[in-house]
Amino acid sequence: MKALQGSEGRPTLIECETPNCEAGQVRIRVVAAGLNRADLLQAAGLYPPPPGVTDVLGLECAGVISEVSERSAWKVGDRVCALLAGGGMAEEVCVDERHILPVPEGLSLLEAAAIPEVYATAWLNIFQLGQVQPGEKVLIHAGASGVGSAAIQLCKAFASPCWVSVGSAERLAYCVDLGAEGGVVRGDNIEGLHDFAPFDVILDPVGANYAAQNLKMLAMEGRWVNIGLMGGRRAELDLAQLLGKRIKLIGSTLRSRSDDFKGQLMAQLAEKAWPLFTQGKLLAQVDEVFAWDDADAAFARLASNQVNGKVVLHISEE
CATH class of the missing domain: 3.90.180.10 (Medium-chain alcohol dehydrogenases, catalytic domain)
Structure with missing residues (x-):
């Protein structure tokens, strides 16, 4: 073949x-x-x-x-x-x-x-590992990406308001149209996200470049789920913030998970998310x-x- x-x-x-x-x-x-x-x-x-x-x-x-x-x-x-x-x-x-x-x-x-890949990734990292609850605030870096697009729609469907960082004003408008509350354009510096903080969950495919700001923007008991290294793999962190806010820093990959784990994840998607496609709530x-x-x-x-x-x-x- x-x-x-x-x-x-x-x-x-x-x-x-x-x-x-x-x-x-x-x-x-x-x-x-x-x-x-x-x-x-x-x-x-x-x-x-x-x-x-x-x-x-x-x-x-x-x-x-x-x-x-x-x-x-x-x-x-x-x-x-x-x-x-x-x-x-x-x-x-x-x-x-x-x-x-x-x-x-x-x-x-x-x-x-x-x-399959983007909705499984978004569900795993925001809802399973990040344990987001209705009403909790979510920050999605690279919001216009495949995973970001899925994450925005899932957050809206399950009543967790979300904000994004993106690469252009056009992409920010795209995210807002999908259901994001707002966000910032990266070229304007992501410090503008502090206006919307604190966040309960941060979904981060960027890594090092955003690490210090993520710590500052997380709420007490916040969950920072890192899924990528687009912005580098090494960062200096103020661990006093990690301790003082009781933050959970979670590293996550999906590809190398076991077949049993993926089977359970897909079963949960079938139950929780798949009916929303038919209803037009997910696209x-x-x-x-x-x-x-x-x-x-x-x-x-x-x-x-x-x-x-x-x-x-x-x-x-x-």
């Missing part, structure tokens, strides 16, 4: 063996795959897949089931989207059946490919769709940091 692999810093279309469908897995004929920053890092040689995981790119996809295991609850022909540790940017992928969800009613497969935010043989342009688009929501690769027709 054809698949995309990282080679010399860029995505490369290759021929590789079709994966085997193991017990407890389903085979998906992939129609579309969401592009994530992890794919950029992997293609650049900076983020290898976990042990035992394919080096084919792609952490989420949508398509049609073409093979099921014995006694599976799924059937051939079901339209699904999947959370993956890798392998989504290929003609076929085999995945633990606990890691797939039905395509929400009213969504195309191109739209569905843009939701797939697709910025642009690229043919997968134009992957270079897709990766460049995401790397530009000008994307509102998600970039999607169109792999095949439904």
Whole structure:
């Protein structure tokens, strides 16, 4: 089959063996795959897949089931989207059946490919680890990103007002339209966020550059969930603030979690979030769709940091 692999810093279309469908897995004929920053890092040689995981790119996809295991609850022909540790940017992928969800009613497969990774990430880090409660205030850095777009909508749906930091006035308007209360443009310095502080939960993919300000802006018993290092990996912190406010600093990744953990996370998403797509309270935010043989342009688009929501690769027709 054809698949995309990282080679010399860029995505490369290759021929590789079709994966085997193991017990407890389903085979998906992939129609579309969401592009994530992890794919950029992997293609650049900076983020290898976990042990035992394919080096084919792609952490989420949508398509049609073409093979099921014995006694599976799924059937051939079901339209699904999947959370993956890798392998989504290929003609076929085999995945633990606990890691797939039905395509929400009213969504195309191109739209569905843009939701598993970002909604799972937002739900895990704000609602499970951050333990946000209705009425608590949330700060989302990189609010116009795929994860940020999902996080804003989830916060609005579950009655937790949120604010954002973003890269432009246009992206701030995009976030407010999704449901954010407001925020600041990074070029204006994120100190402007102090006007909206204190925050109970901060979702932070930036890291070092925002660390000192995060501590200042967190409320008593605040939760700072760090999910990325876009702004560097080393920072000097005033630990007296961490102690005095009883702040929880939580480091979090999703890709390397166990299959059981991901299965439980997807089950919670199915219960809590998936009905909201049908109700129109959650939306797939697709910025642009690229043919997968134009992957270079897709990766460049995401790397530009000008994307509102998600970039999607169109792999095949439904």
